[in-house]
Amino acid sequence: MPLRSIETEQDRKLLLTYLGKQALPFTVSVEKGRKRSLDQNRLSRLWYNEIAADFGDRSAEDVRAFCKLHYGVGIRKAEDPIWAAEYDAIVRPLPYAAKLKLMADPIDFPVTRGMKTKAMKAYLDAILAFAAENGIRLTDPELMGMAA
Numbered sequence: 852m853p854l855r856s857i858e859t860e861q862d863r864k865l866l867l868t869y870l871g872k873q874a875l876p877f878t879v880s881v882e883k884g885r886k887r888s889l890d891q892n893r894l895s896r897l898w899y900n901e902i903a904a905d906f907g908d909r910s911a912e913d914v915r916a917f918c919k920l921h922y923g924v925g926i927r928k929a930e931d932p933i934w935a936a937e938y939d940a941i942v943r944p945l946p947y948a949a950k951l952k953l954m955a956d957p958i959d960f961p962v963t964r965g966m967k968t969k970a971m972k973a974y975l976d977a978i979l980a981f982a983a984e985n986g987i988r989l990t991d992p993e994l995m996g997m998a999a
Contacts, residue, residue, distance in 0.1 A: 887963070887971035890992070895963070895971075898978055898989050905987045916954035922977035923962035926970050934965065 857863050870879070899911040899918070906914075928935035942950060942960065953960040963974060982989045 887966050887968050891968065891971045891975060894975060894990075894992050895978070898975075898982070901989050902978075902982055902985075902987055905982075905985075912955050913951075916951045918974075918978050918981070919954040919960070919962040920950055922981070923966075923974050926973050926977075927962050927966065930967075930970050931965065 855862070855866060857866055895915075895918075896911075899914045902914045903909055903911040924938065928938060942953060945953070952958065954962065963971065966974065979989060
C-alpha cells in the first residue's frame with residue numbers, strides 16, 4: 852500500500868474507499884502525525900547553503916551532515932526508540948569523522964527523512980539557534996511564505 856498522509860475528511864473517505872477494494876487478507880499500519888512538509892525540506896536546504904556560504908570553508912553538504920549528526924539524531928532518537936536502538940548499536944560506536952561521512956552523500960544515513968512535521972520543526976529551530984550562536988543570519992521563513 853502506498854504511504855498516504857490523511858489530513859482532511861476527503862482524504863479519509865478516499866482511504867476508506869481504497870481499503871474497501873483491497874483483496875483479503877492485508878495489513879494496515881497507522882501513525883499519528885504527518886510527514887514533514889516540502890516547505891520544511893526547502894527551508895533546510897536553503898539554510899544549509901546560507902550557513903556554508905557564511906562560513907566559507909565548508910560545503911552545504913558538510914553543513915547538512917553536521918546538522919543531521921548534532922541536532923537530528925537526538926530528535927529522531929527521542930521520537931523513535933527502534934531507530935534509536937539501531938543507531939546506538941551501529942553508528943554510535945564509530946569515530947566522529949566516520950559518523951559525519953555517514954550523514955552525507957553518498958551514504959546519506961536517514962535521520963530527517965523519517966521525521967514528522969513537529970520533529971522537523973524542532974530540527975529547524977536547532978539549526979536556527981546554531982546559526983544565531985555563530986552570528987549567521989538565515990532567511991526568515993515567514994518572509995518566504997514558508998512555515999518553519
